[in-house]
Amino acid sequence: MIRMLRTRLGAVRNVVRVASCGYSNGPVMPPCDFTPSPYKGPDYGKARDIRKNHLNPVVSTMTYYKEPLLVHQGYMQWLFDHEGRRYLDMFGGIVTVSVGHCHPKVxxxxxxxxxxxxxxxxxxxxxxxxxxxxxxxxxxxxxxxxxxxxxxxxxxxxxxxxxxxxxxxxxxxxxxxxxxxxxxxxxxxxxxxxxxxxxxxxxxxxxxxxxxxxxxxxxxxxxxxxxxxxxxxxxxxxxxxxxxxxxxxxxxxxxxxxxxxxxxxxxxxxxxxxxxxxxxxxxxxxxxxxxxxxxxxxxxxxxxxxxxxxxxxxxxxxxxxxxxxxxxxxxxxxxxxxxxxxxxxxxxxxxxxxxxxxxxxxxxxxxxxxxxxxxxxxxxxxEGIQANAARVGEVLIRGMMKLRDQFEVVGDVRGKGLMVGVELVTDKQSRQPLPAAEVSKIWEKCKDMGVLLGKGGLYGNVFRVKPPMCITEEDAQFACEVLEVVLKECQ
Incomplete structure (x- = not known):
């Protein structure tokens, strides 16, 4: 009975964390009707120790974020960490998840x-x-x-x-x-x-x-x-x-x-x-x-x-x-x-x-x-995935173009469908790449608000926006809104 109550309590905690994802004054994350199962793996500290001591160091070099995510579960365009926190995956596991994490038919x-x-x-x-x-x-x-x-x-x-x-x-x-x-x-x-x-x-x-x-x-x-x-x-x-x-x-x-x-x-x-x-x-x-x-x-x-x-x-x-x-x-x-x-x-x-x-x-x-x-x-x-990529991609690109016109730091927006790049610069005139520390600051804040972006380019100053192709127009708008809030904070 006690074990059952703990399991139910864990599920409730997950739902609460999911609902509260992002800043309290930030954009509202689109709803999701999926609840992740309780996490039962090694705790965060132990997982980091294992990664440090038993995986090749180059793996740690490639790890995203100062406090790397411990991803527990995925569902369509969403990822959930070990604490049940929900993220909109706008990078698709390095452009690999095409039709959605754990798509039921696949x-x-x-x-x-x-x-x-x-x-x-x-x-x-x-x-x-x-x-x-x-x-x-x-x-x-x-x-x-x-x-x-x-x-x-x-x-x-x-x-x-x-x-x-x-x-x-x-x-x-x-x-x-x-x-x-x-x-x-x-x-x-x-x-x-x-x-x-x-x-x-x-x-x-x-x-x-x-x-x-x-x-x-x-x-x-x-x-x-x-x-x-x-x-x-x-x-x-x-x-x-x-x-x-x-x-x-x-x-x-x-x-x-x-x-x-x-x-x-x-x-x-x-x-x-x-x-x-x-x-x-x-x-x-x-x-x-x-x-x-x-x-x-x-x-x-x-x-x-x-x-x-x-x-x-x-x-x-x-x-x-x-x-x-x-x-x-x-x-x-x-x-x-x-x-x-x-x-x-x-x-x-x-x-x-x-x-x-x-x-x-x-x-x-x-x-x-x-x-x-x-x-x-x-x-x-x-499921009309290609047509969805065209339709939602247009919403995403147009949203990012507005940010380019609004912020000096956004030097270029490019791409087709759901393969989009946002290049950050010190100013549009010189097109000098934005320093890595400033790029990371923006990138980390987007993660904290529930949006996961990739990085690329020789200078690491390009946000690679290539989500699972099942994302919705509402998701694309949310990603643009989060980036807008973060860019305003970082001006």
Missing amino acids: TAAAKDQLSKLWHTTHIYMHPQVHDFAEKLTSHLPGDLKVVYFTNSGSEANDLAILMARVHTGAFDIISLRNAYHGASPYTMGLTSLSTFSYPLANGFGCHQTANPDVFRGVWGGANCRDSLSQTTRSCSCGDGACEAGDNYANQLKDVLMHSCPKKVAAFFAEPIQGVGGVVQYPKNFLPQAAELIRERGGLVIADEVQTGFGRTGSHFWGFQTHGITPDIVTMAKGIGNGYPLAAIVTTPEISQSLNKALHVNTFGGNPVACAVGSAVLDVIKE
């Missing part, structure tokens, strides 16, 4: 498959991998119909590098400065952010070209982006033209002429840069880049790890917003709604290149992972 699919078959590898056939492969490739255009499943985006990009080099017989690969494609030994050469660079020999044959950033780069103006939000820089481009896109394409041409042999293996690009701070390229840049690469026999590889599965709102895949069809597409994160799952999709011809030797991924195409991935695709379709 959870049910995982449970059902767990009760039948956990693992086989490719040495046997099982229905889930075949069903998912057919369903996934039906969402891709043209001859992009052959899939190889892996466990992470880095693995997918690793394999794309290998496949491109074997297929073309060339070695050199070009990526963009400020890009992030993984931190494995192979992909470390593609990633071009010093914060992820070790003083080791890597990236043989990898070259970087100028990042086509219309806010911080050499070229760019007020009409360059395919976005509701443009930069405040002046622009002299006429209709249908983009001088910035042409100039950055010429930079790529210069790299090809001076740094590469006559034939190259591939060009890698995220349709919108993620870790680099939600950087959008000028119009016409990617089509020109693709043409330059194909003229030299190379493949065009789209890294859709963050932009895929409807997140941009207007299209299912980010590359479609640029009007190109790549030769290889890599994907992860949202594909499994947080379950370890990734894939590389290419054409039948290019896929044959792996037959020149054996290649195996023990857990690629895992039955549970494929069941989860298939359920995610069903939810995206049945």
Whole structure:
């Protein structure tokens, strides 16, 4: 009886804490009809000690906030800490939770498959991998119909590098400065952010070209982006033209002429840069880049790890917003709604290149992972997730644009759908990055008011706003209101 009373009391405490989340004079958090179960894990102090003593120090380096959250439970767009406090997750576990934390249909699919078959590898056939492969490739255009499943985006990009080099017989690969494609030994050469660079020999044959950033780069103006939000820089481009896109394409041409042999293996690009701070390229840049690469026999590889599965709102895949069809597409994160799952999709011809030797991924195409991935695709379709990303994304971007116009510290707002970046600066004229301490102050206060934001960009001065795509317009408005209150406090 006593134990039952304690359990009920704990549930009541959770509800009270949830209801009182945020400052008493702050915006009212949208309602939630979910109550988390009582937390039964190690206390906060012990959890921090375990993290310090038994997890690699780099894990602690990546931990968010001065007092890191001890997350206990998730439900759709909400996270709950060990004390039952509720947070609006506007970062989606680093852009990974696509249709919602513990989405009922996805959870049910995982449970059902767990009760039948956990693992086989490719040495046997099982229905889930075949069903998912057919369903996934039906969402891709043209001859992009052959899939190889892996466990992470880095693995997918690793394999794309290998496949491109074997297929073309060339070695050199070009990526963009400020890009992030993984931190494995192979992909470390593609990633071009010093914060992820070790003083080791890597990236043989990898070259970087100028990042086509219309806010911080050499070229760019007020009409360059395919976005509701443009930069405040002046622009002299006429209709249908983009001088910035042409100039950055010429930079790529210069790299090809001076740094590469006559034939190259591939060009890698995220349709919108993620870790680099939600950087959008000028119009016409990617089509020109693709043409330059194909003229030299190379493949065009789209890294859709963050932009895929409807997140941009207007299209299912980010590359479609640029009007190109790549030769290889890599994907992860949202594909499994947080379950370890990734894939590389290419054409039948290019896929044959792996037959020149054996290649195996023990857990690629895992039955549970494929069941989860298939359920995610069903939810995206049945619940209109892509349309929701477009609709709520517009509310979010317009709300952030108002903050840009209101506060000197908000230098730029950019993005499509529910992939949004808010860059903080000392002032709009100089565009100097806001110092880390000031960025963290704003970031911490948003957390204290119940809104979790990501950070990115080379200087860590960009708020990455990429929530589960099930969020509502009310949620988006709440996030904007919280940021407005915090910016006023921090002026």
